Every structure is written in structure tokens, then in C-alpha cells.
Amino acid sequence: MKLSDYIAECLLHPGLGYYATRDPLGAAGDFTTAPEISQMFGEMLGLALAQSWLDQGAPAPFVLAELGPGRGTLMADVLRATQGVPGFHAALRLHLVEASGPLRAAQSERLSAHDPQWHDTLEDLPDGPLFLLANEFFDALPIRQFQRDGHGWRERRVGLEGDRLTPGLTGITPEPALALRRLDTRDGDIVELCPAGQAIAAGIGARIARFGGAALIVDYGDWRSGGDTFQALKAHAPVDPYAEPGLADLTAHVDFEQLARAAAPARHAAMTPQGVFLERLGITERARALASRLGGAALESHIAAHRRLTHPNEMGTLFKVLALYPEGQMPPPGLEAAPPLDLHDA
Numbered sequence: 001m002k003l004s005d006y007i008a009e010c011l012l013h014p015g016l017g018y019y020a021t022r023d024p025l026g027a028a029g030d031f032t033t034a035p036e037i038s039q040m041f042g043e044m045l046g047l048a049l050a051q052s053w054l055d056q057g058a059p060a061p062f063v064l065a066e067l068g069p070g071r072g073t074l075m076a077d078v079l080r081a082t083q084g085v086p087g088f089h090a091a092l093r094l095h096l097v098e099a100s101g102p103l104r105a106a107q108s109e110r111l112s113a114h115d116p117q118w119h120d121t122l123e124d125l126p127d128g129p130l131f132l133l134a135n136e137f138f139d140a141l142p143i144r145q146f147q148r149d150g151h152g153w154r155e156r157r158v159g160l161e162g163d164r165l166t167p168g169l170t171g172i173t174p175e176p177a178l179a180l181r182r183l184d185t186r187d188g189d190i191v192e193l194c195p196a197g198q199a200i201a202a203g204i205g206a207r208i209a210r211f212g213g214a215a216l217i218v219d220y221g222d223w224r225s226g227g228d229t230f231q232a233l234k235a236h237a238p239v240d241p242y243a244e245p246g247l248a249d250l251t252a253h254v255d256f257e258q259l260a261r262a263a264a265p266a267r268h269a270a271m272t273p274q275g276v277f278l279e280r281l282g283i284t285e286r287a288r289a290l291a292s293r294l295g296g297a298a299l300e301s302h303i304a305a306h307r308r309l310t311h312p313n314e315m316g317t318l319f320k321v322l323a324l325y326p327e328g329q330m331p332p333p334g335l336e337a338a339p340p341l342d343l344h345d346a
Contacts, residue, residue, distance in 0.1 A: 001157060001158055001159075002144060002155070002157060002158075003142070003143065003144055003145050003155075003156050003157065003158055003167070003230070004142035004143060004144045004195070004196075005142070006142075006158040006165075006245075007142035007143065007250050008142045009245070009246075010245045010246050010248075010250055011140065011142075011246075011249075011250060012099055013246065016245075016246045017246055018246050018247065018248065018249060018250070019099055019100040019103070019140075020099070020100060020101060021102075021246070032236075033070060033074075033135060033136050034074075034135060034136075034218070034274075034309055034315065034319070035070065035073040035074035035077060035135065036070075036071075036073055037305045037308055037309060038302070038305035038306065038308075038309060039077045039080075040278075040283050040286050040287060040290070040305070040306070040309070041074070041077070041278070041309055042073065042074045042075070042076070042077025042078050042081065043077055043078075043080075043081035043286065044277075044278050044281040044282070044283050044286070044334075045074070045078060045133060045135075045216055045218075046077060046078030046079070046080075046081040046082045047081055047082065047085075047281070047333075048216065048281055048332045048333045048334055049064075049078070049082075049131045049133070049214060049216060049332065050081075050082045050085040050088050051332070051333050052131065052214040052325065052330075052332040052333070053085075053088060053091075053129075053131055053214075054085070055329065055330055056129070056212050056213070056214075056326075056329055058087055058088075058091065059091070059128075059129040059212060060087065060090070060091035061091050061092070061093050061128065062091055062092060062093070062128055062129040062130070062131060062213065063092075063093055063095055063125055063126060063128050063129065063130045063131070063132075063213075064078075064092040064093065064094050064095070064131050064132075065094075065095045065096070065097065065125055065130060065131070065132045065133070066096055066097070066132065066133045066134070066135075067097045067122065067132065067133070067134040067137040067200070068097065068098065068099075068134065068135075068136070068137035068140070069096045069097075069098055069103070069107050070103060070106075070107075070135075071103065071106040071107065071110065072096075072106060072107035072108075072109070072110035072111045073110070074133065074135055075094070075096070075107075075110075075111055075133070076110045076111060078133070079111070079114060092114075092131075093117075093126070093128075094111065094114045094115065094116045094117065095116070095117050095118075095119060095125050095126070096111075096116050096117070096118050096119070097118075097119050097120070097121065097122055097124075097125070098118055098119075099120060104118055122200055122203045122204065123203060125207070127207075127211060128211055129211050129212040129213045130204070130207045130208055130211060130212075130213035130214075130215070131213050131214055131215075132204060132213065132214070132215040132216070133215075133216050133218075134215065134216070134217045134218070134219075135218045135219070136218070136219055136220075137217075137219070138194070138197045138200075138217065138219050138221075138254045138259065139219050139220060139221065139251040139252060139253065139254050140249070140250070140251055141194050141196040141197045141200070142194070142195075142196055143192045143193065143194045143230065143252045144156075144192065144193045144194075144195065145190055145191075145192050145228065145230065146175055146178060146190065146191050146192075146193070147169060147188065147189070147190050148181075148182075148185045148186065148187055148188065148189045148190075148191070149172050149187060149188075150172065150187065151174075151182070152172035152173055152174055152175075153172070153173060153174070153175045153178055153191075154169040154170050154171065154172055154173075155169065155170045155173070155175075156168070156169060156190075157169070157170060158242065164242070165242040165243075165245070166242060167242065177193060178191055178193070184224075185226075189226070189227075190226075190227055190228045191225055191226070192225045192228075192229060192230075192252055192253075192255065193225075193255075193258070194252070194254075194255065194258060197254070197255075197258065197259060197262075198258055198259065198261075198262040199262070201258075201259040201260075201262040201263045201324075202262040202263060204263060204266070204324055205262065205263030205264060205265065205266035205324055206265075206266070208263075208266045208324055208325060208326055209265045209266045209326055209327065212326050212329075213325075213326070214323060214324065214325045214329075214331075214332050215323060215324040215325075216321065216322075216323055216332060217254075217256075217259065217321070217322045217323070217324070218274060218319060218320070218321050219254040219319065219320065220253055220254065220315075220318045220319050220320070221253035221254030221255060221256055221320060222253065222254075222255070222256065222320065223255075223256050223257045223271055224255060224257045225253070225255035225257075225258070229252045229253035230250070230251075230252045231250070231251055231252065232248040232249065232250050232251075233248060233249045233251070234247065234248040234249070254320075256271045256320060256322045259322060260322060260324075260338075260341060261341055263324050264341065265327065266324045266325065266326060266327075267324070267325055267326065267327055267329075267331070267337070267338075267340075268322060268323065268324055268325075268338055268341075269321075269322065269323040269324075269325070269331035269332070269335035269336060269337060269338055270335065270336045270337070270338040271320050271321070271322050271338075272320065272321045272322075272334070272335055272336070273312075273316060273317050273319070273320060273321075274309070274310070274315055274316055274317075274318075274319035274320060274321055275309070275310035275311065275312060275315070275316025275317060276316075277321045277334045277335065278309060278310050278316075278334075279310060280333070280334040280335075281333060281334045283306065283309070283310060284306070284310075287302070287303075287306040290302060291303070321334075321335065323335045
């Protein structure tokens, strides 16, 4: 089967899929996300979205949405931080896109006071101005992998060798979606495509271009895909992604260029390292304010959390931020406008 089909089955099978059967977050799970590290992450993102809402004339009502909200920690921090923004809470309608039953239950516990509505897909969101967060969402979407061979490409498939799952390659075929990549690849190079991610980015971009709003996408990756980034995590350690289907988290680095191109006609801000983005928003000042009330182990943990979110050797450089916003508007705070893409080269 295609690698993308394998990933989708492992993660989303209704009875055996990874996300359908567990809460994967935290020390007892398989990975930890930025909102679980410190409240400051959600506070910064929430205030950036709220300022973007104000900059666009404070439309009311509007859809406040999150894709893959985890335990609801990020959104809870966003809502707490924006309580003092005049009119923001009265105007928002909270919508969560979540495939996991266990995680929906956790989100309900944290966010029930805000009457959240759950959806299986982005398409189910109501029309209207959309202010959206997607933190470590796109990295979990199924990818396809292609290995260049001359002027064609071999696609990675997953098959059986004895009783073990193992990757293999198809014969050489043309792949129109990779025509541009012949300019920056050589024989043997691997390129990844994420059709699901492109489709979702297109949906977000179309809504924002039509109704207004902004999206903040935070994930690990880079501007253009290169190499094999498919990986699996179990108990916070790398494992063989083919060894235990449904029992490990499967991810790949996000190609932010693919998302930006798919989101047109919405504008995109220049992709920015997470650490730079958070520093521009004032996370160090916020960290100092919180530190003034802490001591001992709590202070040490707080300092470590700030470093983990912002330092170049931690999440500060590996993770990037991409924003989408309407033509004629300013990008969200902490980000700079990017020149329009040449869509003929897509």
C-alpha cells in the first residue's frame, strides 16, 4: 500500500488506530507538545490572534478554531490570556476539529465553559471569519514519499517480507506534482508530499480569503521538503515506524512551502522560527513576570520551559510558524509579510 494509506490506517483506524485508542501526550504518553511545556506558549499565540482580530475590525461573531487540540491545554491558555480583550469572548464561537475520542473527552473537561463544538473535518466548520490555531497538527498527516530516478520518480510503498512490514519502491513513473523538484534534486533524493495537508491548507486559505481571519500554524519542518523525515515515537524515544502499527506516533516534517502555495489566495507571512516569533511577542518579559512569583524547583522548571520553547538548540529553531491572513490586511503580530509566491512554479 502507499505510505500515506499505511500512516492513515495506523493513526486513524476507528478500532485500532493510534489516536483512536489513547491519550498520547505527556510523561506517561509518547510525546510532549509546547502547550504542555508552559502556559506562556498559549498565552503568546492567543494574544497574537486577538490582536489580529482587532486589526481586522473585531468582527462578530467569529469562529475560533483549533485543529488537533490535544488535551485542550493550548486553547485553555488562549482563552485565559484573552479574557481582557474587549469583546473577544463575547464574539467567539469555539470549534474544535478532533478525531480522537479520548482527546475529545479531555478537551470537554477543560473547555466546557465555552460551549465547544466538535467536528471531524475542517469542512464541517461554519462559515464566517476564522481565527485558527494548528499546533503540531500537520506533522501527523499522511505523506507520500518519492525517490528520484532520472526524469521520473519511484514511490515508496509498504509491503510484507516474510511476516514483517517493510518499505519498498514502485517502478519509475512520472509525477506531475513534483515537476518543480527536478530543479533542486538529484538521482536518489527523496521528496515528500502531503496531499491531505495541502487540501486542509487550501480550505483554510479559501475561508480566510472569503470571510477574513487568520491562521497560526506551528510545527517542525522547513520551507521545502528534502530527504526522508518519516519517523515514529513511542515512550518519547524513536522506534521502527513499521514494527508496531497503531502503537506508536507516526509523523513527518512539514513542508511549509506546500501549505503556503495551497492556501492561496490567502496571503502568508514569512515562515519564522518559533523562538524568534515568541521573543517578538514578548515571551521573555512574560517569563520574568511569572518567575518573580516562583522559587526553588518551580523556578528551575519555569526557566527550563522558557529555554525549551525558544532556544535554538531546543524547539526554537526546529519549530517554525506560518500565518495565513487576507489580502490587504497585516500579518499577525510577531510575523512579517512574505512576497507573493509565483504560483506558476507550483
